[in-house]
Amino acid sequence: MHNLKTEITGPVATVTLNRPHAMNALSKALRLELAATFRNLADSPEIRAIVLTGAGDRAFCAGLDLKELGSDASAIAAANATEAGDNPVVALEQCRKPVIGAINGVAITGGFELALACDVLIASVNARFADTHARVGILPGWGLSQKLSRLIGLYRAREMAFTGNFIDASTAASWGLVSRVVAADALLPEALKLANDMAGIEPATLLAYKRLIEEGFALPFRDAMALEQRVSTSFNASIPASDIESRREAVRTRGRHQTS
Secondary structure, eight states, X not given: OOSEEEEEETTEEEEEEOOGGGTTOBOHHHHHHHHHHHHHHHHOTTOOEEEEEESSSSEEEOOBOHHHHHHOTTHHHXXXXXXXXXXXXXXXXXXXXXXXXXXOSEEETHHHHHHHTSSEEEEEXXXXXXXXXXXXXXXXXXXXXXXXXXXXXXXXHHHHHHHOOOEXXXXXXXXXXXXXXXXXXXHHHHHHHHHHHHXXXXXXXXXXXXXXXXXXXXXXXXXXXXXXXXXXXXHHHTSOHHHHHHHHHHHHHHHHHOOO
């Protein structure tokens, strides 16, 4: 069985963690394969959006493979690699294409961090999230301690970190962690529909907007507003007025036919 499956349909790639017997835990081999896959997809001009999910209905990803970590003293250091070629979270963060996380089951610890590296999260009713780093006796190294509080607030992030308790999909949605919750059999169709919607945006514009959001989010608000002004002034000046007019009409037409 392959650790990872990649299916390409038009401009959208679906990447599936494929270790359901191990709750899609991130072995060293899977981490390296996942990182390489995202780097390749980022460089592919044919791919405009990516969906990341897990095989089966039990787990999106249970985090690092603890059996492997427990049997190899060097494995923990390897798991904290900071280069995109060795660390799948870094590879996702550096990906130039939008990544939709289709969370089909539990996302725990390192698997939670992998989910947080995606641009948008959609959850199945089976999804659950937990930060169990402290219960395992380790600290996060893929961004969870900093990203989660910025997404759901400091008090909720502390609650998750200090207890290791799970939250269900509906709670994740109410906290703003996921965009929406859907039935299990609707998860991939919904994620693929959203990916195809994103793939319809001109790639240079989508990349510039993705960068603007990410870079601005890391700044104080006043600095982020100044960044937007600088970037948009430069980018917008490079677009011919005729292109904007033709796209405006396409947006109006799409809006008239879009039902949801």
